[in-house]
Amino acid sequence: MRFAISLLVTLIVGFSAIWGAIALWYQAPGGQALKTLGVFLWVGFSLALLMALWQGRTALALAAFAVVFGSVLIWWQRIAPSNDRIWADDVAQMTTGTIDGRRVTLHNVRNFEWRSNTDYTQRWETRDYDLDRLNSLDMIMSYWSGAAIAHLLISFGFDDGAHVVFSVEIRREKHESFSEIGGFFKEFELSILAADERDVIRVRTNVRDEDDYLYRIQMPVPEIRALFLSYIDQANSLVKTPRFYNTLTVNCTTLVYHMMRHIVGYLPVDYRLILSGYIPEYVYRVGGLDNRFSLAELRARGRITDRAKKAHLSRSFSADIRAGIANFSELPPAAR
Numbered sequence: 403m404r405f406a407i408s409l410l411v412t413l414i415v416g417f418s419a420i421w422g423a424i425a426l427w428y429q430a431p432g433g434q435a436l437k438t439l440g441v442f443l444w445v446g447f448s449l450a451l452l453m454a455l456w457q458g459r460t461a462l463a464l465a466a467f468a469v470v471f472g473s474v475l476i477w478w479q480r481i482a483p484s485n486d487r488i489w490a491d492d493v494a495q496m497t498t499g500t501i502d503g504r505r506v507t508l509h510n511v512r513n514f515e516w517r518s519n520t521d522y523t524q525r526w527e528t529r530d531y532d533l534d535r536l537n538s539l540d541m542i543m544s545y546w547s548g549a550a551i552a553h554l555l556i557s558f559g560f561d562d563g564a565h566v567v568f569s570v571e572i573r574r575e576k577h578e579s580f581s582e583i584g585g586f587f588k589e590f591e592l593s594i595l596a597a598d599e600r601d602v603i604r605v606r607t608n609v610r611d612e613d614d615y616l617y618r619i620q621m622p623v624p625e626i627r628a629l630f631l632s633y634i635d636q637a638n639s640l641v642k643t644p645r646f647y648n649t650l651t652v653n654c655t656t657l658v659y660h661m662m663r664h665i666v667g668y669l670p671v672d673y674r675l676i677l678s679g680y681i682p683e684y685v686y687r688v689g690g691l692d693n694r695f696s697l698a699e700l701r702a703r704g705r706i707t708d709r710a711k712k713a714h715l716s717r718s719f720s721a722d723i724r725a726g727i728a729n730f731s732e733l734p735p736a737a738r
Contacts, residue, residue, distance in 0.1 A: 408455060412455060415448065415452060415463075415464075422444055422474050423441050423448075424586075425478060425587055426440045426444055429588060447470065451466060489573060491524055492522075493573045493574060495512070495526050496510060497568075501631070504533045505530060506531045506634065507531075508596050510526045511598065512525070512527075512596070512602070513597065513598040513601050514605070516604060516605040531560065531566065536560055538559035539619040539629070540556070540619065541557075541619055541685065542555040543614065543617070544612045546606075546610065549679050550677045554678060555569050555602060556569075563721065566599075567603070569595045569597060569602055570592070570658065571594070572593070573590055573592065573647070574590060585653075586648065592644070594637040600715070604713075607711055608714065612707075613707050614705070614706050614710065615701055615704045615706065616706045616723065628665045633661070655678045655681055656675055683697060706723040709722055710723050
């Protein structure tokens with residue numbers, strides 16, 4: 403029994419110590435040297451306590467660890483998100499929206515002209531939309547690291563051929579780059595960004611060599627419009643009350659899931675909400691895609707990577723990437 407208790411306490415202290423070391427590495431103030439020193443002292447302290455634990459001084463070890471780890475937790479809780487930092491250019495502005503009857507105005511719609519990841523022309527625009535003309539919804543999956551990981555984009559279409567894409571993004575500072583681990587440790591703030599399709603899709607397919615797929619979502623128009631307004635509400639909320647991005651709980655799929663659940667009611671929780679690359683399977687399962695066709699068929703017709711590269715700066719970019727997709731949902735089963 404004594405051995406079992408010591409082993410259990412070792413595991414608790416060990417995992418807590420590992421979490422504390424990573425938290426200090428990402429969030430301790432000061433430069434790299436101070437961070438390294440802080441982690442080194444923390445690891446040394448934790449190892450000393452574990453040695454004391456196995457030497458029979460369990461109560462002393464636990465009391466010391468509780469005090470110090472409690473202090474770390476208090477420090478951790480006091481780390482607050484902010485909208486006042488020196489941001490990377492592509493997330494420097496935050497999209498907001500104003501609603502006047504059926505007219506919606508979006509401020510800071512990104513429309514960059516990308517030549518490379520470091521060479522681009524910045525454009526932040528104000529655009530007006532008529533809710534009564536909003537009539538379609540597309541899901542775009544952008545893959546960059548295997549089949550399980552993808553970025554989710556939601557594109558709203560209007561009957562005049564216009565589209566605007568909403569993307570849930572990490573808001574990086576100029577010196578930062580994306581890190582899945584950092585996303586667990588308050589490394590990035592959260593941003594909801596509206597963008598032109600020629601920007602947000604083309605930068606992925608043409609500049610970053612990601613592989614993109616577009617799926618037409620089967621959803622009543624009133625619910626599409628409700629989702630559009632929900633994105634605006636969430637974007638406005640982030641301007642007033644900043645939030646941290648979290649790799650697991652607050653990311654490009656979970657935020658959309660919660661908005662959709664609020665609009666349509668019950669939606670099952672599924673592992674594919676975390677393994678974002680499999681979101682099309684999840685949406686197909688809950689009836690959000692045209693189930694007259696197999697998911698493989700929808701995926702094959704929905705691959706827009708090559709079409710986006712060919713369209714490049716075309717003024718009809720949105721129509722070009724949808725060649726073979728736009729009327730697919732209207733085809734009879736016999737045409738498969």
